[in-house]
Amino acid sequence: MKIVDRILKSINTIPAFPETGNKVAQLLRKPDYSVNEVANVIKYDPSITANILKMANSAYFGPRHKITNINDAVVYLGQQNLLRAIQTAGVSKYYKKGASGYFDRVTDLWEHSVAVALMSQIISRKITGQEDTTLYTAALLHDVGKIIMGEFVRDSLTKIAELVSSKNISFLEAEEIILGINHADLGGKIATYWKFPAEIRDAISFHHRPDLLEKEEKTMPWIVYIADQFCLMLGVGGGVDGLSYRAVSEVLPKFNLRMKDLEMSMVLLSDDLxxxxxxxxxx
Amino acid sequence: MSDLIVGISDIKVSNNPADVIITYALGSCIAIIVYDPLVKVGGLLHYMLPESALDQNKAGVNPEMFADTGIPILFKTCYKLGAEKKRMIVKAAGGASILDDTNFFRIGQKNIMAMRKIFWKNNVLIDKEDTGLNYNRTVRLEISTGKVFVRSSGGEMKEL
Structure with a gap:
């Protein structure tokens, strides 16, 4: 079997994505939802429940007193933060094994993913004046392709690294040349397999090359792109691919950003982290 | 032997020969490593951005974040342990950039320029540096010997 076919076949070995996030999102859209209804959906998933309590008590969400049950967490966190906490808890289990082949440490991919998700909200506030839960999920999942690609990258690392160092080829392009697919496209396919909406899929598939997406009006892939590049520059969860990715020069004028805005975002991110x-x- | 880990926007200084000072995952950030071989005092600064003018409040709370406020603190902290400027060996690593880096996302380059400017103004020579290009670096300083090792992402540890 060709390598690319083996990679694509591996998608089917990934467990289905937990329904909890979608179910809660649907409930929250009803004008008359009750806290109990929401809490009951969450309690159905014990690993998400435990993680939500942990997150609700984190300095990032900043509670004044300890939150000990899900009903209190639902009330305290509020809609947006609750959805973010559920998605973070849901995604985390796929990242437990990391992506050896790309990273030295098992936790590197997760650290990087959380950092990009936090950075996406900082950039979103700067560009649109508000935060965005769907963007948060897309940013958290942008590198999901690496959980499968890792072992294949490890086996072909010498060839990939040779291309990258000798020919001004990005790591993404080298993956495609050597393995037949890159981690961004593969991530998009995983998002489709998990039945995520098209905008999340596109943000994942185009997170290194938002300029190649024809739907130009979409901002999500661009924000994920900026957030990812800045976390790479900051060295948060950097791997064998390092900073070997293309700079897409349209990004600053497109959003009317100055270098200073981006440097300031890095300062804010280090606080968030x-x-x-x-x-x-x-x- | 104990490892002193330097985070982003952080400094560690030591005169304990059992210590090794380490910073992981330098991307565009820069590690400045100084060492006085006579008194065996060494330190490492991991700064993130070139100029404190960006955010004076932040620079007040966390001066190690910027080159212009962090580098003087690194030297002064070593002086307190008996190091002297004229004997200090200065090395630098980091300042990586993404590919075909033109006029934007130039933080790696700006960080390199900032450090050169500060050292030039203060008559300090950089003895060795491993900066630029597009990979991550991990840096180790052994206090007992003053030896500095740099490892690029996926590569091997090499002495700087």
């Missing part, structure tokens, strides 16, 4: 230790430590 200090407050988000619990989010990172849940795996």
């Amino acid at each position: 200090n407050h988000a230790k619990e989010l990172i430590s849940i795996i």
